[in-house]
Amino acid sequence: GENVEQHPSTLSVQEGDSAVIKCTYSDSASNYFPWYKQELGKRPQLIIDIRSNVGEKKDQRIAVTLNKTAKHFSLHITETQPEDSAVYFCAASISFGNQFYFGTGTSLTVIP
Amino acid sequence: GAVVSQHPSWVICKSGTSVKIECRSLDFQATTMFWYRQFPKQSLMLMATSNEGSKATYEQGVEKDKFLINHASLTLSTLTVTSAHPEDSSFYICSALRGSSYNEQFFGPGTRLTVL
Numbered sequence: 001g002e003n004v005e006q007h008p009s010t011l012s013v014q015e016g017d018s019a020v021i022k023c024t025y026s027d028s029a030s031n032y033f034p035w036y037k038q039e040l041g042k043r044p045q046l047i048i049d050i051r052s053n054v055g056e057k058k059d060q061r062i063a064v065t066l067n068k069t070a071k072h073f074s075l076h077i078t079e080t081q082p083e084d085s086a087v088y089f090c091a092a093s094i095s096f097g098n099q100f101y102f103g104t105g106t107s108l109t110v111i112p
Numbered sequence: 113g114a115v116v117s118q119h120p121s122w123v124i125c126k127s128g129t130s131v132k133i134e135c136r137s138l139d140f141q142a143t144t145m146f147w148y149r150q151f152p153k154q155s156l157m158l159m160a161t162s163n164e165g166s167k168a169t170y171e172q173g174v175e176k177d178k179f180l181i182n183h184a185s186l187t188l189s190t191l192t193v194t195s196a197h198p199e200d201s202s203f204y205i206c207s208a209l210r211g212s213s214y215n216e217q218f219f220g221p222g223t224r225l226t227v228l
Contacts, residue, residue, distance in 0.1 A: 001172075034217065036219075042221070043205065043219040043220060043221045043222055044156070044205075044219050045219070046216065046217070046218075049216075089155060089156065098161075099146070099158055099161055099171075100146065100158065100217060101158065102155045102156045102157075102158075103155065104154070104155045105153075105154070105155045107153075
């Protein structure tokens with residue numbers, strides 16, 4: 001099955017700085033890569049996603065890049081704010097409707 | 113749109129009893145729902161894939177006789193933890209897939225299960 005690794009497990013940045021979280025996956029058949037933000041005690045929320053036919057996607061301060069050859073994808077948050085503090089999970093899915101496999105999560109702390 | 117509810121939000125039960133958790137997609141139909149388990153400060157662990165009208169597909173290491181899943185309609189999937197033990201205490205989250213060509217996954221709020 002698919003194996004998703006995520007780094008770092010914890011990340012602290014100063015407000016206004018950028019944060020980068022990286023994930024690798026093992027199955028080249030994976031074609032959908034969402035990122036979720038989970039605040040303490042709450043459900044994961046989709047913040048951005050990318051499909052295998054695209055190399056980069058941006059939504060305001062958040063961007064995701066995908067390198068299919070190397071089988072890795074990254075989340076970039078610019079101009080971080082304290083409300084960005086949360087646990088972020090990457091995931092990979094093999095074909096539409098199939099299971100999602102999650103990374104181990106990154107606890108991001110933005111220091112005011 | 114794309115709201116998924118889960119009931120109950122928390123439950124405490126005695127060891128040996130069974131607990132049923134419901135997952136509903138409120139404003140869309142979901143042929144596929146997933147059940148996850150999450151331990152404190154850890155990632156979501158996929159337990160099983162629930163498909164409407166057919167048997168659930170369980171991940172390796174998940175006991176299908178202990179975690180019974182029923183996806184009786186396009187808006188409802190249930191997870192029953194049978195003969196619960198303290199080690200079953202966890203946060204259980206369901207999710208529902210919306211659409212046929214997109215793989216958008218929407219999560220329920222989770223159910224905190226505590227087995228005494």
